Amino acid sequence: MRPDQTLVTLQREGTRVTARTSEPFVQEAADASEHDHPYSHLTTPLRHRGLSCTVEYGLSDYIVHAELPDGSALIISPPQEPPTDHPPGYPESWLVTRGHPDDSTLHEVIYDSEPDGPHVRHGGSIPRLLAAIDTRLDQLGLPPQPEPRRPAQKSAADAVLHRAGFVPVVLFRERFHRLPSGMTDLVEQRQMVTLAVDMLQAEGFDVSCDPGLLDPSLPPPGDHGLSLGDRLGHLTQSIQSAAHTGEVVAALSELTAPSDGVLQRLVESLDTTADWWEGLGETADPHYANRLRYIAKKLDSYALDIRSMRGELADRHTDHPDHPDHPGRLQAGVDQVAPEEPAASRVAAALAVSPTARCTSPAPLSSASAAPPSPPPARPSSAPGR
Numbered sequence: 301m302r303p304d305q306t307l308v309t310l311q312r313e314g315t316r317v318t319a320r321t322s323e324p325f326v327q328e329a330a331d332a333s334e335h336d337h338p339y340s341h342l343t344t345p346l347r348h349r350g351l352s353c354t355v356e357y358g359l360s361d362y363i364v365h366a367e368l369p370d371g372s373a374l375i376i377s378p379p380q381e382p383p384t385d386h387p388p389g390y391p392e393s394w395l396v397t398r399g400h401p402d403d404s405t406l407h408e409v410i411y412d413s414e415p416d417g418p419h420v421r422h423g424g425s426i427p428r429l430l431a432a433i434d435t436r437l438d439q440l441g442l443p444p445q446p447e448p449r450r451p452a453q454k455s456a457a458d459a460v461l462h463r464a465g466f467v468p469v470v471l472f473r474e475r476f477h478r479l480p481s482g483m484t485d486l487v488e489q490r491q492m493v494t495l496a497v498d499m500l501q502a503e504g505f506d507v508s509c510d511p512g513l514l515d516p517s518l519p520p521p522g523d524h525g526l527s528l529g530d531r532l533g534h535l536t537q538s539i540q541s542a543a544h545t546g547e548v549v550a551a552l553s554e555l556t557a558p559s560d561g562v563l564q565r566l567v568e569s570l571d572t573t574a575d576w577w578e579g580l581g582e583t584a585d586p587h588y589a590n591r592l593r594y595i596a597k598k599l600d601s602y603a604l605d606i607r608s609m610r611g612e613l614a615d616r617h618t619d620h621p622d623h624p625d626h627p628g629r630l631q632a633g634v635d636q637v638a639p640e641e642p643a644a645s646r647v648a649a650a651l652a653v654s655p656t657a658r659c660t661s662p663a664p665l666s667s668a669s670a671a672p673p674s675p676p677p678a679r680p681s682s683a684p685g686r
Contacts, residue, residue, distance in 0.1 A: 306321060306505055307506045307507075308320070308457055309507075309509070310493055310508070310509040311508075311513070316481075317489055319477040320477075321457045321458070321476070342376060343364060345434075350443060351366045351368065351374075352367045353366045353367075358377060359380040360380050361377075363375055368442070369442070370400075370440075371400055371401070372398055372400040372403075372406060373398070373399060373401070374397070374398055374410070375396070375397050375398075375399070376395075376396050377396075378393070379393055379414060391424050392423055393414045393417070393420070394414075395417070396432065397410065411433065413429070456505075457500065457505055458477070460499045462477075464492065464495050465492050465495070467479070467480055467481075491518070493509065494515045532562065535554060539551050545614070545616045552609075552610040555606065556606050563603035566599065567596045567599055567600045570595060570596035574589040574590070574592035574593045574596070
């Protein structure tokens with residue numbers, strides 16, 4: 301497993317088959333001290349903002365020392381006098397000061413929730429403490445904390461498992477996916493797990509799977525294009541890069557077209573699903589069917605609103621030389637780089653894990669009524685244990 305690669309582990313746990321997505325391994329800064337752990341909830345966000353942090357022992361408790369680019373430093377300290385008992389890293393109040401080793405005149409109190417401090421009402425709140433520090437760091441011109449990569453990777457894994465037929469499980473301290481509870485046939489289980497492994501590997505995820513959960517008889521994966529959702533993503537990209545109202549109107553037209561627009565087709569799909577569900581024969585089925593019809597009705601009314609707003613935007617179309625483009629996108633044609641095709645990374649990942657995996661060029665979304673591609677029925681030839 302590469303240090304920054306998301307790993308999906310499929311295994312049997314008791315009577316169920318689960319899929320768990322792990323966080324990429326992130327190595328902490330090399331200068332972390334052996335006493336860093338109780339204050340990792342403070343040092344980690346500071347290091348993400350580019351600060352060098354150490355944890356030292358003060359008068360009666362550990363303190364965090366964070367160096368700023370201008371040579372000054374933050375001291376984040378729990379109460380030191382008199383000593384108090386509290387869980388490691390979670391005192392009842394905090395004091396944050398800024399000073400400079402070569403400038404004795406610089407002494408700034410950034411946060412003080414001690415009994416006589418201005419932030420006493422927040423006590424030992426960690427979110428309030430970090431918010432105050434972030435605000436001051438922003439004022440000092442430090443770059444913001446970069447967006448973490450993992451949520452996007454995990455979200456992508458969730459989407460793959462969802463399409464493969466797995467069901468999400470959200471508990472108090474964990475989140476994972478499982479096979480449907482009614483799927484007890486072992487052959488059917490192996491087919492679905494194999495499909496999930498194929499799809500995850502094609503998306504470039506590292507996969508760990510018990511070979512006993514896989515079906516080695518399934519043929520190699522065939523060619524398949526982008527999912528309907530990814531094809532709709534081209535509309536989002538066209539709106540993001542649009543400099544003229546006409547480009548956005550064209551994208552909204554695909555969504556709002558009467559009879560065969562994306563939103564209209566979605567309403568029809570929900571209504572049809574409601575009719576199908578109602579005929580299953582169990583007591584709760586009419587309730588779910590009626591709920592789907594209610595949602596479809598609300599969505600249909602929203603679609604009319606969006607269609608009306610699309611008309612308002614269309615009326616702003618103008619070729620007047622004084623107002624040719626979106627005022628904030630005048631340099632779009634020069635400064636913006638065309639977004640990478642979403643399939644590019646998938647093609648590379650698929651070829652890396654399977655010599656038989658191939659992918660067709662993504663077809664443009666020409667009509668909202670285009671049917672979604674059939675899911676791949678197979679597995680890469682390099683899947684583990686097969």
